[in-house]
C-alpha cells in the first residue's frame with residue numbers, strides 16, 4: 480500500500496492523504512463499529528472536565544480495545560510512523576457514525592489553558608481523521624479560518640495540528656463536521672498528545688453527564 484499526499488496547508492500542517500487504509504480495512508472498521516455497543520458522542524467541558532451530550536454533536540461513538548482488534552494495533556503503528564510521534568501519546572482510536580443530519584459543530588480539539596484534561600498527556604497536538612466510506616452528500620470537514628473543505632472519501636484521511644509552538648490552542652485549527660445531507664458517514668479518529676496518554680480505566684463514554692449546553 481502506498482500513502483499519497485493529496486494536499487497540504489501550512490497554517491495548521493493540514494495533510495490530506497490517501498492510502499493509509501485499504502478499502503477492505505475501512506470496511507473492517509465499519510463492521511467493528513456496527514457490532515460494538517455504540518453510545519452517543521459527547522464533548523468535554525474544559526473547565527469542569529464533565530463529558531456531556533449536546534445537540535452540536537450528533538453521532539455515535541465506540542472506542543474498541545486495540546488488544547481485541549489487530550487492525551487497530553496496526554493502524555496505531557502506521558499513525559506513529561506517519562506522524563513521527565510515539566503511539567504511547569495516542570488516545571484510543573474511536574469509530575464515529577453519523578446518520579443523515581449528523582454533524583459536529585465548529586470546535587477545537589485542543590484544550591484551553593487550565594483544563595484538567597491537560598494533566599493526562601498534555602494537550603492534543605494532532606488530530607488524525609480517517610474517512611471510512613463515501614458519503615452521498617455532505618459531511619465535509621470544514622476549516623473556516625483556512626477556507627478548506629475536505630470531502631470524505633473511503634480510504635482517505637487528514638492529519639492537522641491543533642496547537643501552536645507553546646502547545647496552546649491554535650486559532651486556525653477551528654473545524655466542524657458539516658451535516659450529512661444524504662447517506663451516512665463513518666470515520667475513525669485518533670488524537671495525539673504531547674506526552675504519553677493513560678487511557679482511563681472507566682470508559683468516559685459511560686460517564687456522561689446528561690445536561691444540555
Ligand SMILES: O=C(O)CCC(=O)C(=O)O
Pocket residue numbers: 583588606608618619620621654655656657666668
Ligand atoms: O466528522 C468530521 O468531519 C469532523 C470530526 C471532528 O471534528 C472531530 O472528531 O474532532
